[in-house]
Amino acid sequence: MARRQDNTTEPRIKQLSVLGHGGFRKLSYAEWGPARATRTVICMHGVSRTGRDFDVLAQALAADGVRVVAPDLPGRGRSEWLAKPAHYTDRAYTGALSTLIARLDVEEVDWIGTSLGGHIGMMLAAESSSPIRRLVLNDFGARVSARALRRIGVYLGKRWRFESVEELEAHLRDIHAPFGKLTDEQWRHLAQYSAAPDPAGGFRFHFDPAIGMRFAIPIYLDVVLWQLWDKIDCPVLLLRGEDSDLLSQSTTRDMLNRGPAARAGKVTVVEVPECGHAPALMDAAQIAVIKDFLFPAGACEAGAGRSDRSTLASA
Numbered sequence: 001m002a003r004r005q006d007n008t009t010e011p012r013i014k015q016l017s018v019l020g021h022g023g024f025r026k027l028s029y030a031e032w033g034p035a036r037a038t039r040t041v042i043c044m045h046g047v048s049r050t051g052r053d054f055d056v057l058a059q060a061l062a063a064d065g066v067r068v069v070a071p072d073l074p075g076r077g078r079s080e081w082l083a084k085p086a087h088y089t090d091r092a093y094t095g096a097l098s099t100l101i102a103r104l105d106v107e108e109v110d111w112i113g114t115s116l117g118g119h120i121g122m123m124l125a126a127e128s129s130s131p132i133r134r135l136v137l138n139d140f141g142a143r144v145s146a147r148a149l150r151r152i153g154v155y156l157g158k159r160w161r162f163e164s165v166e167e168l169e170a171h172l173r174d175i176h177a178p179f180g181k182l183t184d185e186q187w188r189h190l191a192q193y194s195a196a197p198d199p200a201g202g203f204r205f206h207f208d209p210a211i212g213m214r215f216a217i218p219i220y221l222d223v224v225l226w227q228l229w230d231k232i233d234c235p236v237l238l239l240r241g242e243d244s245d246l247l248s249q250s251t252t253r254d255m256l257n258r259g260p261a262a263r264a265g266k267v268t269v270v271e272v273p274e275c276g277h278a279p280a281l282m283d284a285a286q287i288a289v290i291k292d293f294l295f296p297a298g299a300c301e302a303g304a305g306r307s308d309r310s311t312l313a314s315a
Contacts, residue, residue: 009059011070013078016103018096020074021087027096028078029071030055033062041110041294043070044097044117046278048156048207050077052193053114056186056282057290064291071100073116075208077193085213093120101131110294114138114278115246119225126231134294136237139244139278141251142229142258146219148246148277153215162203165195178241178276186282226258233260236267237293239286241275268293 011030018027030051041061043054051070058068072079074096075088082088097120101109108131113121118140125132155175162168169191176190198204238255240247252269261267270289272279279286 011055011058015078016100018074018099020082020092020095022083025074025080025082027071027074027080027100029069029100030058032058032068032070033066035067037065037067039110039295040067040069040104040106040108041112042097042101043068044111044113044120045070045073045076046115046117047152047211048076048205049114050193050206052077053190054112054281055189057112057287060287061291064295069100069104071097075211077206081208081210085210088208088211088214090120090123094123097124107131108133110134110136112136112138112281112290113140114281115140122225122228122232125234126228130234132234134235134237135232136239136290136293138239138281139241139247141238141240141247142225142255143248143251144223144225145246145248146222148244149215149219149223151245153212153218156212156215158212159209160205161198161200162195165191165203168195168203168205178243179278179280180241180272180275180283182280182282186280190280229255229259231260233264234266235293236261237290238267238269239279239289240269240271241277241279242271242273243276244278246277 011032013028013030015026015028017024028051043051043058045051045053051072054068054070058070061068074092075081082092111121111125111132111134113119113136115138118137121132121135121137122140124130125135160171162171169187172191172194173187182190194206195203196206238252240249240252256262256267256269259267272286281287281290
């Protein structure tokens with residue numbers, strides 16, 4: 001793909017109204033690259049994160065002439081909070097993102113989803129006539145560890161407060177160490193877009209605390225999503241942090257041997273070294289793997305994927 005000279009250092013911040021329980025709410029998204037690009041990529045963050053997690057990846061894709069859209073899910077980042085904790089549902093997320101895809105005025109999109117963002121991508125890709133052309137699942141799959149979900153639930157259930165953004169950054173470096181080896185600049189970036197002023201003083205996280213109430217009842221059984229995977233037939237890149245506690249190696253092996261995408265040889269599994277849940281996708285080697293998958297040189301669309309298992313070399 002030819003490299004563009006467009007200014008790709010800062011995104012365009014946009015909003016649209018999406019309808020759900022309790023009425024319309026504003027959904028915010030960052031848009032990079034040419035608005036009329038040949039390809040549009042949607043980057044979807046995890047349960048407590050924001051779309052600005054993808055700035056480094058978005059810049060790299062936009063520099064190659066790709067349009068990149070990174071939304072903040074309802075209740076996160078610049079997007080409005082929903083009226084009640086019970087409104088944070090799968091249907092709320094898929095409805096909001098379907099509205100966004102309609103706003104983008106494209107026939108198809110590529111989807112890069114981390115954790116919950118991968119779950120949303122699977123739900124959309126499993127629908128008939130789905131607009132998802134290629135799907136990247138970042139440390140998420142067809143079976144999700146209950147133990148990991150309990151860990152995440154306990155974390156979300158706490159009311160975190162920090163005296164400064166620097167204190168919040170130190171917390172992120174500790175709790176999100178499984179993201180991988182990030183630079184000081186990248187940790188500062190994550191902290192900047194994770195922080196929001198707390199009315200009581202200092203800073204809190206940039207997400208609605210009510211989201212944690214969805215995890216109030218502990219999860220003791222793995223979440224099984226084979227009913228979605230068995231309907232997905234587009235090419236899939238499955239990234240797994242080698243130390244992930246959410247996505248097991250046995251699940252990735254099963255995903256290589258089950259479902260229409262696997263039977264057609266369209267599933268690629270890559271294990272990311274020195275990462276847990278979930279790789280930050282800020283590393284040059286990780287970005288290169290994603291680019292090669294989304295835009296394979298000389299590969300025909302029907303058989304572009306490869307059904308094997310490889311390990312990503314550290315950059």
